[in-house]
Amino acid sequence: MQRVAVFRRQVIFKEWEHKLYKANIAYLKYMLDAIEKCKVSMEFLNILRNWEKVKTERQKYMGGAIERVIEQKIAAFKKNIDRV
Known part of the structure; x- marks a missing residue:
C-alpha cells in the first residue's frame, strides 16, 4: 500500500x-x-560587432572625463581658498 x-x-x-x-x-x-x-538599426549592429573596440574607447573617454572633473574641482577649491 x-x-x-x-x-x-x-x-x-x-x-x-x-x-x-x-x-x-x-x-x-x-x-x-x-x-x-x-528591428535593430545598423548603427547598433556595428556597435555590437565591434564591442571590444567600443568598450576600450568608452573607457578612455570616461577616464579623461573623470580626470577633467577632478581638475575642475581642484581649480574651484583653489579659487575659493585664494578668495579667503
Whole structure:
C-alpha cells in the first residue's frame, strides 16, 4: 500500500514537472517570437560587432572625463581658498 502511494506521488510529481517544462517552452517560444520581430538599426549592429573596440574607447573617454572633473574641482577649491 505504501509503495503504491509513493509511486502515485512520483507520477503526480512527474506530471507537474512535465506541465512546468511545457509552460517554460511556451514562454521561450513567445520570447523568441518577440525577439525575432524586433528591428535593430545598423548603427547598433556595428556597435555590437565591434564591442571590444567600443568598450576600450568608452573607457578612455570616461577616464579623461573623470580626470577633467577632478581638475575642475581642484581649480574651484583653489579659487575659493585664494578668495579667503
